[in-house]
Amino acid sequence: MLLFWRHGYEGTSLAALTSAIGINTPSLYAAFGSKEQLFQKVLERYLRNPACYLPNALQEPTARKAVEKLFAGAIRMVAHVRHPDGCLLVQGALAAGPAAEAVRRQLAATRRRAQRALQRRLERAVAERDLPRRANAERLAGYLITVLWGMSVQAAGGATRGELAEIASMAMGVLWG
Amino acid sequence: MLLFWRHGYEGTSLAALTSAIGINTPSLYAAFGSKEQLFQKVLERYLRNPACYLPNALQEPTARKAVEKLFAGAIRMVAHVRHPDGCLLVQGALAAGPAAEAVRRQLAATRRRAQRALQRRLERAVAERDLPRRANAERLAGYLITVLWGMSVQAAGGATRGELAEIASMAMGVLWG
């Protein structure tokens, strides 16, 4: 997972994977089927563990708390010393050659799913009068998630935890300035 | 340029490049030296032409006009029918294998340069009383550029021109809401 996360799908070779896991190539293929299927498993694992901060955050009682926790969780994950910079959903395969097209599309779909999850949480907040009735949940979610992906790009450029926190704070200023 | 832009540095093979240009491999090497040097030329070309909207925007008389034009230019470029989705500075090599590490760093450095250019423009605006004296140009620039990179990620996921415009409008709401 760390290799795919750090170097992207295309940038990670089978040799690097087997060497990191400590097994031979046929063992990897017996266990996972192919590089793409291994990445599939890695993606599930990523969503289950380091990226679980997103669904967790959305369970907060108020939209404001949820978004705050969302950004805090993202920053904590990104700034974790043992983690590569950024988010696997972005770094994994933002642009890719024809061979990795399927992975690219899958990551794009997963990003969209994350955005819709946030959108539904904000819609609930509007319904609960937690957000003003005229608030547009779809636009808000699109905006906030865009900042989140942008922070992933910034992390890839070496942004510090403090810089990311400032960005998140400014982004939330749109709603609760 | 379009190939590197669409498929990233690693995702673009020499065969794809020579076939697109319509020359043989030795001619490409005689003309550009190597794949990496060709990418260097491509990057210069990209900054000179489709990405010139950034320096152009910063020449607007007010910070607000500058940022508006910055986002408008970015959206126009991204939504251009004949252009790949997103920004070469982001899609080119956000994460990459060891062989493309130099390119990755160069793109990160170029992104940082763009951010600093915006920062200096905002600092000027503060000095000119165009922005409130207590405004933090560095944080503002970091925030706005983060949204810009995020829009590049969204574009890679198929975001439309209208969606990007809404995001930009919300992002500017932080300053001129």
Add this chain to the structure above:
DNA sequence: CCTTTTCTGTAATGATCGCTAAAAATATCA
């Protein structure tokens, strides 16, 4: 027209890509 230079095309370099057949070693269980 002939020589010299410049360019283009063919072909192949070693390396690495993802992937797999078959032998060797190990574990399982009667």
Add this chain to the structure above:
DNA sequence: TGATATTTTTAGCGATCATTACAGAAAAGG
């Protein structure tokens, strides 16, 4: 212990990677 599964290792698959040596064609200059 001995026969049977299961796993690991070795070795190599064809394809493609970026890169280049070399031969032939075109262009330039006298």
